[in-house]
Amino acid sequence: MPVTDSGTPDDSDKRVSLHEHSAPGEQAVAPQPEAAPAVEVRGISKDFGSNRALDAVDLRIGHGEVLGLLGQNGSGKSTLVKVLAGVYDPEPGGRLFVGGEEVPLPLAPGQASEIGLSFVYQNLALAPGLSVLENLTLGQRVGGGVRSWSPINWIAEHRSGAAVLDRYDVKLDLDRLTGELAPVDQARLAIVRAAEDLRRYRTRSGYKHSVLVLDEPTVFLPEEDVERLFELIRTVVAEGAAVLFISHDLAAVRAITDRVVVLRDGRVVGEEVTADIHEQELVDLIVGAPARLAESAPAVAVPVEDQRAVALTLAAMESAGHSIAVAEGEDVTVGHLIAERVRDVSFEIGAGEILGVAGLIGSGAEELPYLLFGARPADSGTLRLGAETWDVVALSPQRSVRGRIALVPADRGAQGLSQSLTLWENIVMLVEDEHYRGGIFHRGELVDLAREAVDRFLIRPPRAHNTMSTFSGGNQQKALLAKWLLARPRLLLLHEPTQGVDVGARRDIYRFVKSAAALHHMAVLWVTTDFGELAEVCDRVIVITQGRHSATLAGEELTEETISAAALRQTREDR
Amino acid sequence: MSAPAPVDEASQEEHRAERSAPSLWRVGLQRYAILIVFAALVVGFGVATPSTFMSLGNLSNILGSQAVLFILVMAVILPTVMGDFVDLSLGSSLGLSAMTLAVLNVQHGWPVLLACLAAIGAAIVVGLVNVFFVVYFDNDPFIVTLGTMTIVQGVIYIVSGNNSVVIVSVHLSNWIFSNEFLSVPLEFYYGLALFLVVWYVLSFTPTGQKALVIGQSREVARLTGVRVNRMRAWAYILGAAIAAIAGIAYAGTNGTVDPGAGSALILPAYAAVFLGATAIKPGRINPLGALIAVYFLATGTAGLELLGAQSYYQQIFYGAALVAAVTIPKVTRDRIFKRRRSA
Numbered sequence: 074m075p076v077t078d079s080g081t082p083d084d085s086d087k088r089v090s091l092h093e094h095s096a097p098g099e100q101a102v103a104p105q106p107e108a109a110p111a112v113e114v115r116g117i118s119k120d121f122g123s124n125r126a127l128d129a130v131d132l133r134i135g136h137g138e139v140l141g142l143l144g145q146n147g148s149g150k151s152t153l154v155k156v157l158a159g160v161y162d163p164e165p166g167g168r169l170f171v172g173g174e175e176v177p178l179p180l181a182p183g184q185a186s187e188i189g190l191s192f193v194y195q196n197l198a199l200a201p202g203l204s205v206l207e208n209l210t211l212g213q214r215v216g217g218g219v220r221s222w223s224p225i226n227w228i229a230e231h232r233s234g235a236a237v238l239d240r241y242d243v244k245l246d247l248d249r250l251t252g253e254l255a256p257v258d259q260a261r262l263a264i265v266r267a268a269e270d271l272r273r274y275r276t277r278s279g280y281k282h283s284v285l286v287l288d289e290p291t292v293f294l295p296e297e298d299v300e301r302l303f304e305l306i307r308t309v310v311a312e313g314a315a316v317l318f319i320s321h322d323l324a325a326v327r328a329i330t331d332r333v334v335v336l337r338d339g340r341v342v343g344e345e346v347t348a349d350i351h352e353q354e355l356v357d358l359i360v361g362a363p364a365r366l367a368e369s370a371p372a373v374a375v376p377v378e379d380q381r382a383v384a385l386t387l388a389a390m391e392s393a394g395h396s397i398a399v400a401e402g403e404d405v406t407v408g409h410l411i412a413e414r415v416r417d418v419s420f421e422i423g424a425g426e427i428l429g430v431a432g433l434i435g436s437g438a439e440e441l442p443y444l445l446f447g448a449r450p451a452d453s454g455t456l457r458l459g460a461e462t463w464d465v466v467a468l469s470p471q472r473s474v475r476g477r478i479a480l481v482p483a484d485r486g487a488q489g490l491s492q493s494l495t496l497w498e499n500i501v502m503l504v505e506d507e508h509y510r511g512g513i514f515h516r517g518e519l520v521d522l523a524r525e526a527v528d529r530f531l532i533r534p535p536r537a538h539n540t541m542s543t544f545s546g547g548n549q550q551k552a553l554l555a556k557w558l559l560a561r562p563r564l565l566l567l568h569e570p571t572q573g574v575d576v577g578a579r580r581d582i583y584r585f586v587k588s589a590a591a592l593h594h595m596a597v598l599w600v601t602t603d604f605g606e607l608a609e610v611c612d613r614v615i616v617i618t619q620g621r622h623s624a625t626l627a628g629e630e631l632t633e634e635t636i637s638a639a640a641l642r643q644t645r646e647d648r
Numbered sequence: 649m650s651a652p653a654p655v656d657e658a659s660q661e662e663h664r665a666e667r668s669a670p671s672l673w674r675v676g677l678q679r680y681a682i683l684i685v686f687a688a689l690v691v692g693f694g695v696a697t698p699s700t701f702m703s704l705g706n707l708s709n710i711l712g713s714q715a716v717l718f719i720l721v722m723a724v725i726l727p728t729v730m731g732d733f734v735d736l737s738l739g740s741s742l743g744l745s746a747m748t749l750a751v752l753n754v755q756h757g758w759p760v761l762l763a764c765l766a767a768i769g770a771a772i773v774v775g776l777v778n779v780f781f782v783v784y785f786d787n788d789p790f791i792v793t794l795g796t797m798t799i800v801q802g803v804i805y806i807v808s809g810n811n812s813v814v815i816v817s818v819h820l821s822n823w824i825f826s827n828e829f830l831s832v833p834l835e836f837y838y839g840l841a842l843f844l845v846v847w848y849v850l851s852f853t854p855t856g857q858k859a860l861v862i863g864q865s866r867e868v869a870r871l872t873g874v875r876v877n878r879m880r881a882w883a884y885i886l887g888a889a890i891a892a893i894a895g896i897a898y899a900g901t902n903g904t905v906d907p908g909a910g911s912a913l914i915l916p917a918y919a920a921v922f923l924g925a926t927a928i929k930p931g932r933i934n935p936l937g938a939l940i941a942v943y944f945l946a947t948g949t950a951g952l953e954l955l956g957a958q959s960y961y962q963q964i965f966y967g968a969a970l971v972a973a974v975t976i977p978k979v980t981r982d983r984i985f986k987r988r989r990s991a
Contacts, residue, residue: 498857
């Protein structure tokens with residue numbers, strides 16, 4: 074199979090290549106590191122405040138090479154991609170070479186396409202309401218001036234669109250609405266579009282280098298479709314582009330890449346030829362310390378420091394005339410939960426226990442809180458809370474709230490808090506009915522209650538009448554937590570509760586949830602892709618891979634490394 | 649919904665830190681801007697035409713002449729506060745109600761009270777149709793109510809045979825228009841009573857607070873356990889019923905019902921609601937603001953008429969006031985934020 078240098082600049086547009094595809098995993102031609110690489114970065118660093126996201130990263134992508142970029146969340150993968158895309162400006166001192174020539178950094182937004190870089194992100198950037206053809210040619214319509222008034226010859230467009238699809242051996246109906254395509258076909262369309270941009274760049278400029286950057290392209294694809302995506306990637310490489318393949322998915326990386334580079338904490342910690350490295354070695358590189366030699370679990374802080382904040386939620390309920398027995402909490406049992414991306418998951422949470430759920434993006438773990446709250450439809454499953462048993466299919470947010478189940482969604486800006494309302498209105502949202510007595514709405518009481526919550530949950534600035542959108546991420550998250558804890562839930566469902574939250578607020582949130590669980594005997598389900606966080610706050614962690622409950626970790630085994638290893642290693646093994 | 653997009657902590661925090669709460673002075677200015685302009689308008693017209701503008705007759709005229717519009721505004725405000733920004737069919741519901749009342753009372757000899765109830769019933773049917781297509785099928789309210797508005801208008805022409813109908817019942821016009829209390833027609837007080845009920849529910853009950861959350865962030869409301877669709881449905885139905893009351897007031901005021909009744913009122917009603925949203929509680933649809941807006945607009949047009957302008961200048965005044973009211977706060981805010989946005 075021809076891999077290197079087949080797409081020379083003077084290739085005719087009419088040429089339609091038909092390739093035979095080699096068997097998966099058989100990357101016939103090894104890259105030639107000696108030639109000037111397609112793209113090379115040297116010493117790229119990026120700081121966010123005092124936090125160093127990238128630390129002197131060197132990376133080279135050879136012609137016709139598929140380079141895998143691996144690393145956990147927060148390892149710097151996305152930051153590096155955004156530097157290449159011109160979204161972030163790197164710190165001075167970093168250098169970028171494209172086709173052997175230096176390009177001054179930082180890149181301007183949009184400049185990447187002028188130097189032969191093209192990006193396909195997880196969200197694909199396709200317009201679902203437009204046809205395949207329209208999406209394919211969308212990039213050529215951008216830009217103003219006289220050209221935007223020149224007529225479009227749809228017949229010719231149709232013909233050239235068909236030729237483009239043919240060139241990459243992708244069979245799609247050009248007139249179908251893009252939104253109706255299967256996810257894998259949408260991904261393939263996005264890749265074809267990006268690859269075609271690169272090919273035009275090579276033809277136009279006469280350079281032979283170009284790099285297609287694929288950021289997590291396989292995350293939401295069913296296993297059986299991944300191979301079709303790989304065939305396309307191989308065709309793109311055969312046409313002459315190099316590929317930077319960013320993924321969590323070890324099986325995918327091993328199947329498609331020639332070499333891998335592993336990032337950890339913003340540094341390159343490993344650079345290997347894919348065929349020469351074992352999966353276990355790769356996992357060790359990604360997570361750091363060898364996972365099998367897990368050290369003793371970090372000491373778990375006793376959750377009594379913030380009894381005041383939690384006591385407030387009890388007081389709130391008493392003032393509202395509730396007298397709920399606090400002495401004993403209730404166990405939670407989830408049985409045979411099945412939904413679109415969840416395949417028969419069962420688990421229990423004891424009263425007062427914090428159960429962590431670990432899973433990579435796309436594993437189905439991130440669905441659990443929404444399914445158990447009734448915010449998204451499930452196919453089947455039961456939820457037992459104390460003596461009551463619900464059918465998960467029949468759950469709705471109203472019923473969940475009445476049954477005192479709480480959901481702290483990851484998207485706090487759009488789903489958790491109303492940004493245009495004030496802080497106090499958000500905090501008391503769930504308890505305001507109790508302050509309407511005899512036809513009079515006791516707003517004063519509610520404002521006082523919110524002020525107390527602001528005080529005890531350490532929300533800054535302590536201004537109850539300020540609009541929600543003026544608060545920082547950490548303070549918004551504390552407000553969201555306060556809102557739900559005031560309703561004294563029996564089961565608290567958390568999804569990425571510290572996403573976009575500064576370190577101080579993160580500590581506060583850990584403490585509040587821990588003490589709430591301990592004092593209220595509340596069951597907590599904590600779902601996040603930040604495995605260090607799970608190791609720190611959870612009593613027990615279940616691992617979800619491919620929608621299945623694949624491992625349970627507790628006690629000594631509960632470290633960031635073991636959780637990561639479990640989540641990574643089991644990916645796509647159990648087919 | 650897919651997995652959350654990665655959030656860049658540092659840049660987000662930076663962004664937040666720069667935004668500060670608007671000063672009390674600015675909030676106050678925005679909140680009472682309409683009242684201030686209102687007062688200036690009254691003083692200006694008072695100085696220009698002291699004998700006519702500042703007379704009791706003019707006050708009674710302003711208060712009384714706007715009663716139908718004001719009742720319709722209370723109908724409009726219900727769906728609007730929950731984020732369903734247009735129910736175009738409310739105007740034709742008003743017309744349908746007025747025509748139903750007239751036809752049943754005059755041509756079929758129904759007692760007035762019974763005809764009124766039938767009128768309200770007819771409008772509620774329109775509301776239910778809207779609920780079915782907008783809430784149940786989750787369609788765009790603009791498109792659906794554009795359709796129902798047109799259908800209802802057609803029904804009105806069929807029922808009336810494209811003729812105006814003169815109402816003979818003296819009771820109706822007495823109890824709505826002719827009888828006065830403190831020299832203001834009774835219909836003004838009906839509108840005031842409706843306003844008090846709507847104001848109480850929207851501003852002083854948890855139900856109103858929930859409606860507000862639905863309007864501001866529907867997804868937050870849903871995930872907080874608010875029965876979003878049920879409340880939206882009630883808004884459409886009650887809105888239609890109140891529009892029917894406005895239709896009855898219209899019939900009583902004018903004594904005749906023409907097939908086009910109501911279609912001219914719906915846009916001024918929306919103008920008042922959105923203008924009202926810039927006052928008292930800026931950024932929120934609120935009944936008190938709408939009340940002020942209705943009479944601000946009425947005062948402006950009455951003053952212009954006394955100065956000799958034709959009544960159709962009213963339209964220009966309405967439109968200009970609305971556009972100015974929503975734009976001016978943005979201009980001042982953008983000037984303050986411009987530097988940050990470009991940074």
